[in-house]
Amino acid sequence: MSANLPLVNATESSPTPLEIDCLSKSFGEVIAVDGVSLELHAGECLGLLGPNGAGKSTLIRSIVGRILPDAGRVSVFGFAASSPEARAALGWVPQELALYPRLTCKENLAAFGRYHGLSGGKLTESVAWCLDWAALTDRAGDLEKNLSGGMKRRLNMAAGIIHRPRVVLMDEPTVGVDPQSRNRIFEMIEALRDKGAAIIYTTHYMEEAERLCDRVAIIDHGRIIAQGTNQELVHSTFASRSQVVARFAGPADEVSLWVEQHAGHLVDGSAEFTIEHSTEIAGLLDDAAHAGLELLDVTLRRPNLESVFLHLTGRELRD
Amino acid sequence: MIIPIIRTAITGLCRDRASLALSFILPIAFFSIFAVIFGGQHNSTARINVILVDEDHSRASLDLVRGLERESSLAVSTRPASKNKSAAPLPEYTAASAEAAVKAGNAPVALIIPQGFGQNPISFGGDNSAPQIQLLNDSSDMIAPQMVSGLLQKAAMTAMPVTMAEKGMQYTDQYIGGFSPEQRKRMDGNLDQLRQIESRQDAAGSSSAPADSGSGGMIAVKARSVVGQDKRSPMISFYAASIGVMFLLFTATGSAGVLLDEAESGTLDRVLSSRVTMTTLLGGKLIYNTLLAFTQLAVMFLWGWAVFKLDLFTHIPGFLVMGLCTAFAVAAFGMLLASICQTRAQLGAISTLLILMMSAVGGSMFPRFLMPEAMQKAGLFTINAWAIDGFTKVFWRDLPVGQLWQQVSVLLAVGIVLFVLARRIARRWEIA
Numbered sequence: 001m002s003a004n005l006p007l008v009n010a011t012e013s014s015p016t017p018l019e020i021d022c023l024s025k026s027f028g029e030v031i032a033v034d035g036v037s038l039e040l041h042a043g044e045c046l047g048l049l050g051p052n053g054a055g056k057s058t059l060i061r062s063i064v065g066r067i068l069p070d071a072g073r074v075s076v077f078g079f080a081a082s083s084p085e086a087r088a089a090l091g092w093v094p095q096e097l098a099l100y101p102r103l104t105c106k107e108n109l110a111a112f113g114r115y116h117g118l119s120g121g122k123l124t125e126s127v128a129w130c131l132d133w134a135a136l137t138d139r140a141g142d143l144e145k146n147l148s149g150g151m152k153r154r155l156n157m158a159a160g161i162i163h164r165p166r167v168v169l170m171d172e173p174t175v176g177v178d179p180q181s182r183n184r185i186f187e188m189i190e191a192l193r194d195k196g197a198a199i200i201y202t203t204h205y206m207e208e209a210e211r212l213c214d215r216v217a218i219i220d221h222g223r224i225i226a227q228g229t230n231q232e233l234v235h236s237t238f239a240s241r242s243q244v245v246a247r248f249a250g251p252a253d254e255v256s257l258w259v260e261q262h263a264g265h266l267v268d269g270s271a272e273f274t275i276e277h278s279t280e281i282a283g284l285l286d287d288a289a290h291a292g293l294e295l296l297d298v299t300l301r302r303p304n305l306e307s308v309f310l311h312l313t314g315r316e317l318r319d
Numbered sequence: 320m321i322i323p324i325i326r327t328a329i330t331g332l333c334r335d336r337a338s339l340a341l342s343f344i345l346p347i348a349f350f351s352i353f354a355v356i357f358g359g360q361h362n363s364t365a366r367i368n369v370i371l372v373d374e375d376h377s378r379a380s381l382d383l384v385r386g387l388e389r390e391s392s393l394a395v396s397t398r399p400a401s402k403n404k405s406a407a408p409l410p411e412y413t414a415a416s417a418e419a420a421v422k423a424g425n426a427p428v429a430l431i432i433p434q435g436f437g438q439n440p441i442s443f444g445g446d447n448s449a450p451q452i453q454l455l456n457d458s459s460d461m462i463a464p465q466m467v468s469g470l471l472q473k474a475a476m477t478a479m480p481v482t483m484a485e486k487g488m489q490y491t492d493q494y495i496g497g498f499s500p501e502q503r504k505r506m507d508g509n510l511d512q513l514r515q516i517e518s519r520q521d522a523a524g525s526s527s528a529p530a531d532s533g534s535g536g537m538i539a540v541k542a543r544s545v546v547g548q549d550k551r552s553p554m555i556s557f558y559a560a561s562i563g564v565m566f567l568l569f570t571a572t573g574s575a576g577v578l579l580d581e582a583e584s585g586t587l588d589r590v591l592s593s594r595v596t597m598t599t600l601l602g603g604k605l606i607y608n609t610l611l612a613f614t615q616l617a618v619m620f621l622w623g624w625a626v627f628k629l630d631l632f633t634h635i636p637g638f639l640v641m642g643l644c645t646a647f648a649v650a651a652f653g654m655l656l657a658s659i660c661q662t663r664a665q666l667g668a669i670s671t672l673l674i675l676m677m678s679a680v681g682g683s684m685f686p687r688f689l690m691p692e693a694m695q696k697a698g699l700f701t702i703n704a705w706a707i708d709g710f711t712k713v714f715w716r717d718l719p720v721g722q723l724w725q726q727v728s729v730l731l732a733v734g735i736v737l738f739v740l741a742r743r744i745a746r747r748w749e750i751a
Contacts, residue, residue, distance in 0.1 A: 084594065088594075
């Protein structure tokens with residue numbers, strides 16, 4: 001990847017790249033975003049996590065000016081989201097493959113570059129840089145419709161940053177790609193962040209957020225219910241507690257009843273309990289034995305982002 | 320096993336409104352349109368406009384004029400219609416103004432009864448001395464002159480009995496040796512009775528014409544095409560325009576439908592999140608669709624020139640003006656439909672329905688001049704009719720570009736109105 005073309009033009013004197021203040025949006029009776037406030041700094045990747053229908057996409061679309069909020073304010077480097085300055089500073093990678101199937105990779109990038117006001121040598125330079133960034137230089141002449149799923153995703157990302165924005169919004173950019181392509185996408189995002197771009201990254205994959213994001217905001221029912229670094233979130237949610245995961249043999253209804261009585265829950269047939277001290281494990285196992293449950297295996301686990309997410313948003317299906 | 324398959328198919332069809340519309344509404348709509356055109360519903364059978372010039376003003380010519388006026392399938396006019404009812408009537412047509420009116424497309428046929436017609440109106444047995452009625456016609460309408468010619472002979476048979484009898488006596492005198500005084504006296508008496516009956520019928524204003532009186536060529540008629548007489552391929556330009564406009568509508572609608580694809584794929588959202596505004600986007604697509612439609616029309620006319628000897632290159636200015644105006648109107652039509660519809664399937668169904676109906680009523684499938692008057696008027700609500708009329712003026716009547724102002728104005732106005740509507744409706748994509 002060539003590194004001689006600066007991706008972003010952030011200056012030290014620039015105000016905060018993105019500020020969201022008490023943003024609200026309803027669709028009829030449904031409150032999609034409910035008083036969200038966020039701040040994003042240069043060179044920072046903020047993970048936006050939430051179950052389906054939590055309000056992530058509405059929030060992203062409000063930032064790019066595609067949704068008019070009912071209340072609140074979005075400012076990009078001090079400019080309103082709908083202003084030309086904000087549009088120039090924002091890059092959006094939508095969840096859908098928003099590309100022209102009958103255009104080649106190069107033509108797609110050139111088209112979106114022109115829509116952002118690029119032309120001449122600057123456009124040519126940006127297209128070349130984006131192709132290189134997305135590892136698509138050797139497929140520049142291929143039609144979008146003939147690319148693999150991973151290549152389409154990378155092209156979709158490249159089209160979102162063709163104008164070299166300083167704030168990039170990525171809405172689940174790794175949906176439906178294989179591990180190799182996903183890894184390549186991670187590298188692309190890391191490269192962007194290293195060059196000073198401020199990134200909001202929405203995903204359902206906790207390991208992606210753990211790897212890429214400096215901070216994480218968890219959104220549910222339109223509200224930010226927790227935000228901080230991974231460690232901060234785990235600590236604020238579980239403090240020094242750990243998780244015990246145990247599997248038992250025996251009738252499923254008896255196991256379920258016993259797990260419920262001991263403030264645990266079943267996940268894929270395994271019982272999960274939160275404990276303050278490791279000494280509590282012995283007591284739990286004794287109780288299980290007295291209840292006639294045969295222990296198959298037991299694991300002590302430190303809570304992670306997924307534990308935090310499930311703890312805060314619950315385990316009920318959302319759609 | 321077969322029943323579940325049928326059940327699944329029926330459920331699918333019932334939930335696909337587009338397919339339902341194409342399956343049931345389109346055939347019914349088409350059936351109704353053609354039933355009205357050919358079935359003569361509501362007493363609106365097509366009447367042929369005929370301009371009549373009586374240069375003779377004899378008893379025979381007046382009888383003939385009255386006979387033609389009584390024909391229910393003819394709309395006879397002896398003078399141009401005044402623009403408003405309170406204005407004084409315009410002077411009667413002359414031979415020259417009648418010919419000009421046919422050339423301008425005001426009527427497909429003009430009949431000119433020459434001076435001296437009344438002295439020798441009947442031409443039994445190819446009597447060359449009989450003055451010939453001139454029948455001036457527009458050769459784009461192949462049916463009207465033949466109908467008028469036949470009805471002229473019918474009118475002669477039914478509206479001029481006295482003249483016929485007098486002529487018969489004249490021939491008897493000439494070829495048999497004449498009547499005796501007694502025979503002549505009785506003949507004159509009968510002729511008087513005939514004249515009285517004829518007068519009473521005139522006063523009653525009724526048409527006593529028999530349903531089928533036949534025609535034996537008793538009136539000498541000299542037919543002459545005053546429009547299209549020197550055209551090598553008479554109807555090619557008409558069909559190039561009529562078929563062309565119909566397919567232009569399909570092309571423009573299909574092309575505008577890309578907007579729906581882009582909305583569905585999220586590309587539209589992405590484009591609108593850049594510097595491109597909805598007005599810029601729709602404007603760009605309108606220009607592209609206009610150029611696409613014009614190119615399609617140009618290719619069709621070039622094909623007509625190369626294969627069917629269509630006289631394209633002597634009509635370039637008119638073709639450019641009409642082609643661009645038509646392309647603009649159909650492009651705006653496509654944009655409006657695309658902005659109204661929610662999905663491609665919906666657009667496909669609605670556009671097929673509308674375009675085929677517009678094409679049927681507007682003359683793309685069947686010349687409008689052969690339709691009932693009400694249908695001809697209904698056709699004026701279609702792009703097809705105005706476009707075809709304009710192309711006909713250019714390629715058939717060889718009229719200069721200035722004469723296209725009506726068609727150009729209407730097509731441009733239609734295009735602007737439809738585009739403004741499309742822009743308003745497209746606000747649904749702009750911002751939520």
